[in-house]
Amino acid sequence: MILLRAILLFFVFITPLKANTIYNLIKIPNLEIYKIDTENGLRYLYAAKPFRLGIDIKKNINCFDSNKKTLDEKYKIVKKNLDRYSLSFLKKINLKYIVLCENLSIAEINTAGIPNNITRTLILDIKFNEKHFERAIHHELFHIINDNYKKLFNENIWKNFNKKNFEYSKCSTCGNNWNLELLNNNSGFFTEYAKSTASEDMAEVFSHLIFYQDKINSEDPISKKKILFIKNNILKIDNNFNF
Amino acid sequence: MINKIKTSKSEKIILCFVIILGVFTLISLIILKNKCLFVKNYDPNNIEFNNSENIVILNATCGNVIIELYPNISPMAVKRFKELIKLGAYDDAAFHRVIEGKLIQAGDLEFGKKENLDYGKVGSGKSGLGTIKSELDGKFKYDKGSVGLARTFELNTEDSQFFIILQDEPLFEGEYTPVGKVLYGLEVLEKVKFVPRLHIVPRPDFINSFKILN
Numbered sequence: 001m002i003l004l005r006a007i008l009l010f011f012v013f014i015t016p017l018k019a020n021t022i023y024n025l026i027k028i029p030n031l032e033i034y035k036i037d038t039e040n041g042l043r044y045l046y047a048a049k050p051f052r053l054g055i056d057i058k059k060n061i062n063c064f065d066s067n068k069k070t071l072d073e074k075y076k077i078v079k080k081n082l083d084r085y086s087l088s089f090l091k092k093i094n095l096k097y098i099v100l101c102e103n104l105s106i107a108e109i110n111t112a113g114i115p116n117n118i119t120r121t122l123i124l125d126i127k128f129n130e131k132h133f134e135r136a137i138h139h140e141l142f143h144i145i146n147d148n149y150k151k152l153f154n155e156n157i158w159k160n161f162n163k164k165n166f167e168y169s170k171c172s173t174c175g176n177n178w179n180l181e182l183l184n185n186n187s188g189f190f191t192e193y194a195k196s197t198a199s200e201d202m203a204e205v206f207s208h209l210i211f212y213q214d215k216i217n218s219e220d221p222i223s224k225k226k227i228l229f230i231k232n233n234i235l236k237i238d239n240n241f242n243f
Numbered sequence: 244m245i246n247k248i249k250t251s252k253s254e255k256i257i258l259c260f261v262i263i264l265g266v267f268t269l270i271s272l273i274i275l276k277n278k279c280l281f282v283k284n285y286d287p288n289n290i291e292f293n294n295s296e297n298i299v300i301l302n303a304t305c306g307n308v309i310i311e312l313y314p315n316i317s318p319m320a321v322k323r324f325k326e327l328i329k330l331g332a333y334d335d336a337a338f339h340r341v342i343e344g345k346l347i348q349a350g351d352l353e354f355g356k357k358e359n360l361d362y363g364k365v366g367s368g369k370s371g372l373g374t375i376k377s378e379l380d381g382k383f384k385y386d387k388g389s390v391g392l393a394r395t396f397e398l399n400t401e402d403s404q405f406f407i408i409l410q411d412e413p414l415f416e417g418e419y420t421p422v423g424k425v426l427y428g429l430e431v432l433e434k435v436k437f438v439p440r441l442h443i444v445p446r447p448d449f450i451n452s453f454k455i456l457n
Contacts (some may be wrong), residue, residue, distance in 0.1 A: 021345075021414050036413060043414070118396075222422075 026097050026119040028053060030065075033074060034052070034100065041087045044079070046071055047101035061114060063101035066126060074126035074133075081137045084210070089238045093145045096120040096229030102127035115227055117147040132180045139207035143195060146199055147239070152233045155198040161225045172196045182215060188222025205230050209243055248379050253354040279305035279348035282436035285427040287456055289298050297321075297423075299328055303338075303435060304448050308407075310390055313421065314373055316381035320401060320420045323375055325455060327352075327403055332370065337364045340406075341437035341444050348393055350404040357449050365443060370403035377401060378420045384414035388425035394409055 022031045022045060030049035038044070045241050046066070048149050053061040065234055066074075078098065094117045097166045104111055104125035112128040113136065115121075115125070122144060159168070166188075177191040194204035208216050217223060234241050250258075276440070283308030294311070300450045301308040314321040327333060333350060336359040340348035353368025354361040377398040385391070385408060393404035401420050408415070409432065436448045 025414060025418060033414070041417065139410055 003203035008086060009124045026099075026101060026116075028121070030121075031099060034071070035079075038079070038083075039087070039182050040083060040085060040090055041096065042079075042082055042090065042098055043096060044098050044100060045077060046075075047099065051101070054087060060107045061105070061123075063099075063104040063123060063125070066100070066102045070102070070126060075177075078124060078126070078137060079132060081134050082141070084242075085141070086238075086240070089241060092148075092237050093117075093141075095141065095144050096149050097122070099123040100126050102129070113143075115140055115143040115147060117144050129180065135180075135207045135211040137207075138210040139203045142203040142206040143199065145206075145234070146202060148234070149237060153199075153202055158198045158202060158213060158226070158229065161222055161224070161229070166195075168201070169196045169197055172200045182212065186207075186217065186219045186220040186222075188220060188226070190216065190223070201226070202230060206234075214242065254351050279336065282306055282430050282432075282434055283428075285309055293455065295457040296455070297432055298426075299325075299423075299453065300456060301333075301428075301453050302451040303431050304451070305431045305434045306428060308431050309426045311385070311426050312423040313381075316383050317392075317420050317422055319375050319379040320378055320422050323372065323403070324392070324422050325403075326372070327370060328364075328453050330456055331453075332403065333450050336450050337444070337447040337448070338435045339443055339447055341392065341435055341447070343437045343439060344433075345408050346408045346412075347432055347435050348404060348406040350393070352403050360447075362423070362443060362445065366404070369403075372402070374400050374402050376379065379417050381421070383416065383421040385413060385419075385421070386411045388429050389415070389421060390423045390425065391419040391421050394419065409433060 012062045021031070022033070023029050028045075028051055031045040031048055032048045034044040034046045036043040047063055048065055050062065050064045052059040078100065082098065085095075097120055099121060101123065102125055104114065104123060106114060110125070110128075112125055112133075114123040118122075122140055124137065124140065126133075178196075181191060183189055183191055189201065189207045190204045194201040205223075209227060209230060214228075218227060231243060234243075282305040286310055287298065287300050287307065290309070297312040297314060299310045299312060301310060312321045312324065327350075333351050336349050336352060337355040337357070337360055338347050338349045339351055340346075340356045346364075349355070351365050351368035352370045354364040355366070355368060375392075377394065379398075383389070387408060387410055389412075390405060390407050392401040393406050394400045405422065406419075407425060409429070436444055436446075438444055
C-alpha cells in the first residue's frame with residue numbers, strides 16, 4: 001500500500017508543468033495571442049505550432065500553424081464577420097476564444113470549425129474553402145449557440161418541418177454530398193450539406209440568414225418555417241439581436 | 244638539529260588564496276541558506292492606509308505581504324475572503340501551487356494545511372462554506388501582484404483557494420474573480436518555494452498568518 005502510494009505520488013510529481021496560461025484556460029497547446037482587446041470581448045489566438053487534441057490517446061483533432069501573411073489576411077475576415085455579434089450576445093452563447101489555424105481535421109476529415117461551449121472556444125480553419133469561408137464562420141458559431149440551447153433548438157420540432165418521407169443521415173459526415181452551394185429548388189434545404197443532420201441544417205439556415213439574406217428563397221414554405229424557427233429562438237436568447 | 248624551512252612566496256600566495264576562498268565559501272553558504280536575507284519586511288503599522296478595513300496582511304516565511312481588497316469590484320468574493328481570514332482558516336495553509344515568476348496559489352483548507360497536507364489531493368479541497376458565483380463583470384486589470392480566486396474549469400466554483408500573480412496576465416481578465424492587489428511585499432512571494440517543472444510543491448512553504456489590519 002505504501003509502495004502504491006509512493007508510485008502514485010511519483011506520478012503526481014513528475015507531471016510536466018504546463019505553465020502556459022492559454023493552455024490552462026482552454027486546454028489547447030501551442031497557441032499564442034493574436035488579439036485580445038476587442039470590442040465584443042472575443043479573444044483571438046493562433047496556432048504557433050501544430051496541435052493535437054482529444055481525450056486520452058485518441059487525439060483525433062489536428063490543426064496546423066499558418067504563415068503570418070495568411071493569418072493576417074484571414075484574421076481581418078474572421079473579425080469582420082464576428083464583429084456583428086455583441087458582447088452581451090457572445091456572453092449568452094458562451095463564446096470567448098477564437099483559435100485560428102489551418103487544415104483542421106477531426107478523425108482525418110477536414111472541417112471548417114470545431115466549437116466547444118465548455119471551453120467557450122471556436123477553432124476555425126482559416127484555409128477552409130475560400131468561397132464559403134465567411135458563411136462557414138457563422139455556421140460554426142451556430143453550433144456553439146445550439147450546444148448551449150439544446151432545448152430551444154429542438155430537433156424533433158425541426159424534423160417535422162421537412163417533407164414526410166425525408167430522413168437525415170446518421171451523422172454530419174455520413175452522407176456523400178457535402179456541397180455548400182445555395183440551392184434554390186424549394187426542397188426546404190439551403191444546401192446539400194444541410195441534408196446531413198438536423199443541427200447542420202439549422203446551422204446552414206442560420207449562416208445563410210446572416211451572410212446571404214438577400215439570396216435565400218424565402219418563398220419556399222419549408223424554408224419559411226425553418227427561418228422563422230431560427231429567428232424566433234435567437235431572439236429568445238437575445239431580443240436585441242439583428243438579423 | 245632541525246632546519247627551519249622558509250615558506251616560499253608562491254606558497255604564501257596559495258595560502259592566502261585558500262583562506263580567502265574559505266571565507267567566501269562561508270559567507271556565501273550563510274547567504275544562500277537564508278533566502279530572506281535581502282527581502283524587505285514591511286510593517287503595516289508604519290504605513291498609513293485610508294481604508295484599513297480592506298487591508299489584509301499575509302505573513303509568509305520572508306515577511307509580510309500587504310494586500311488591498313476591492314469589495315466594489317467583487318463584493319461576494321471579498322466577503323468570502325474576509326470571512327475565512329477572520330476565522331484564521333488560512334493560517335498554516337500551504338502555497339501548494341507555485342509557478343516560478345508566474346503565480347502562487349494557496350488556500351486549500353481541506354488538503355493543504357500543515358497538519359494534514361495530502362499531496363495526492365491538494366488543490367482539490369474545499370472550505371466547507373460552499374462555492375460562490377464568479378464575479379467577472381467589474382473592470383480589473385490583472386497586472387503583477389493581482390489577487391484572484393481560483394476555480395475549477397467551470398465558472399461559479401470559487402471557494403477558498405486564491406492565487407497571486409507574479410507577472411501581468413491579461414488573459415485572466417474576465418476569467419477569474421479578482422479580490423485585490425498586493426500593495427507591498429511582492430518580493431516576499433517571489434521567495435516562496437517552488438520546484439521547476441513540478442505541478443505541486445513537495446514540502447511547500449506555508450502561510451504563517453493572514454489577518455485583517457483593522
